[in-house]
Amino acid sequence: MNTDSPDESPPPPDPASTTRRLNPRIRVVWILRSVLVAALLAALAAAVGRFVETPRWLPALVGGLALALAVPYAIVRYRRWSYAIRDDALYLDRGVVTTVRTVVPLVRIQHVDSRRGPVERATGLASCVVYTAGSRGADVRIPGLTPEDADDLRETLKRLAIRADGEDAV
């Protein structure tokens, strides 16, 4: 879907209110994570196999199945992910099985973090977490940004949030 927008280029750093996508490398992060999960599942199946009589190829099947599901999922997930900073709010659109569109009015932003986990550091990525006072405040997380973009986004959001006058936070 959405073939007209440039898939492979990282999001532009300027705070223009265009729809932005994640860095394509995020797929690597997600696939790596699913490889880990698949390996774990396969190990689990192997461990079960030691106690219960199961076919020998079961661990391979479990791991392979998990991977076969996870890789397309990561790719589709990437294609579905987009976000935009508009004048009034931060918009997120994501989700494969359940699509979720979140509108975070800039006035409501409490604080913004840029974060780098171990896997993200390994792939040279970072994410940006936006907090609101809402009951599911930390739900708004934008993964797959280059560290500079994450910092930029943080600064932009901070500036916009202040401009939108961060009163009435609660």
Add this chain to the structure above:
Amino acid sequence: MRLSPISVPYRALQKASTILVALFFVGTSGTIGGVVAIGIGAAVASAALAYEAAYYRRFEYEFTADTFDVRSGVISRRDREIPYGRIQNVDVSRNVLQRLLGIAAVDLETAGGSSTEGAIRYVSAERADELQREIRRRKASRGEDGEASGFETAAGSDVDGSGDSIPTGDTETELFSLSPTELALVGALSFDPRLIGVLAFLGSGSVPVLSGYLPTTTALVVTITGVIAVGLLLVASWLIGAAVAITNYYGFRLTRSGDDLRYERGLFKRYSGSIPTDKVQSLTIADNPAKRLAGYATLTIETAGYAPGQGGTYGSQAAVPLARTDRVRELARDIETFGDPEFRRPPGRVRVRYAIRYAAIVAVLTAVAFGVDRVIAAPIPWYGAAGLVLLAPVAAHYKWVHRGYWLGENHLLTRVGFWKRETRIVPYYRIQTVIDRRTVFQRRWGIATVVADTAGSGGFIGRDAAALDVDAADADRLREDLTVRLRSALADRRARGASFTESEPAETESGEHAPDTVENDTSDAAEHRTSDAAENEAATGGFRWIADEEPSSDEEPASDEKPPSDENPSSDGRTGSDR
């Protein structure tokens, strides 16, 4: 100011009681000598007493000009200043023993975090009431001369007509008190399911024992015993629920003094607390078929990060446990003035979806019954469960009837549930984020769920205001609408706040608000604004949801034409805050 001296032995007893009880059992069982046990007990008790005496000496609280200070801690010291404007609730609770001793526990709650920010354990009962009143008074007087800086305080005044009722003392008007008949009804309508859970847990261990007897008995005996057991269980649960509810809500009173609501309740453990109306995030009116038939409903008030009266007891969140429906509506309108709702239901086609879902549940039940029939020797009419399928369309219809949302002038109202119907009232300016969710199944039916998240505390249990299963195009509109309405509501409030500042410029910025650093940065914002505003506003490309581009083009106007209209409230908001 100090704690009550009685708190020293009381707290020591509290701390040492578990150890003393354990020692008693160890001592009487003869593992160690009685003398040794008494010796250890005395040592523990005196250590606890010494610690508590030190705690008492080190614990100080006082009122300053704009904060309430608590200094505490024996080993690590902690000085805490809580600005009056940030105090959400002041709760006083007293259990039976505390009432005998004439002491009370005072809890100060702010919006930040889930734990209690200021716990004062314990002061004399009179002092507790005094504290409650004094904090309320100071908050209110702070609101008088610092209203513009404390937007929270400003928030309250336009709910009930621009601060006309700043309390000066003890002017309390009673809003509601629970009559004995209503109390009896609360009890009668309460049902405590915990016993069933406990029994199920205990029972799970005895199944092997029971199944030893099962094959030898006939189906009739099994059925009769089962029915009697279930009946007894239900009656017991009901009695327990009634007892809990009655002790909880005994002597319930809701009063209003100025901008605060005050409640009192409890038979053995007495609770009293204040709920500032300007911190109210949302209201919930709940009822069930029995209550609807009798014309009663429950009103719950939710404030940020904390629900008043959370004593960990069952159902203690309810602000008004039970009152006639019109009374509840009146009370709710007293707090949030919303109009007469006309709920917009989900599209009719979702009834089919619900019916299919219920039919699937019936199919599962039938399968389970069939499985049980195969395991147990005695034949069970398992196919009887399949008959329930006839009820699926009826249930689906009623589920549909009770769902809906309504956009009022200043409030979003959502309604859901047949057995426990909840109507949630959320002022637009309390909305934090708007979330639109569509599962695979929902997408197939062309419907969506729109959640308006607030800072309320009930979010974890899925009690957000949600417009469930609305039409997809409707959801797009609703999402945009809510954002726009939030913005204009905020702009409105700010404009009012700004005009208030002009008329009364005195010491508005002097109030210290530790929590909101953002507000303190507004001067920065003014500088940024000139440079950034131009470049940001230059690019006003509308945001397009990716998914909208392929399935249907008729959705696009909903999300595409809105941005220009968004501009107005935003610019209003900025000029309003310019001051």
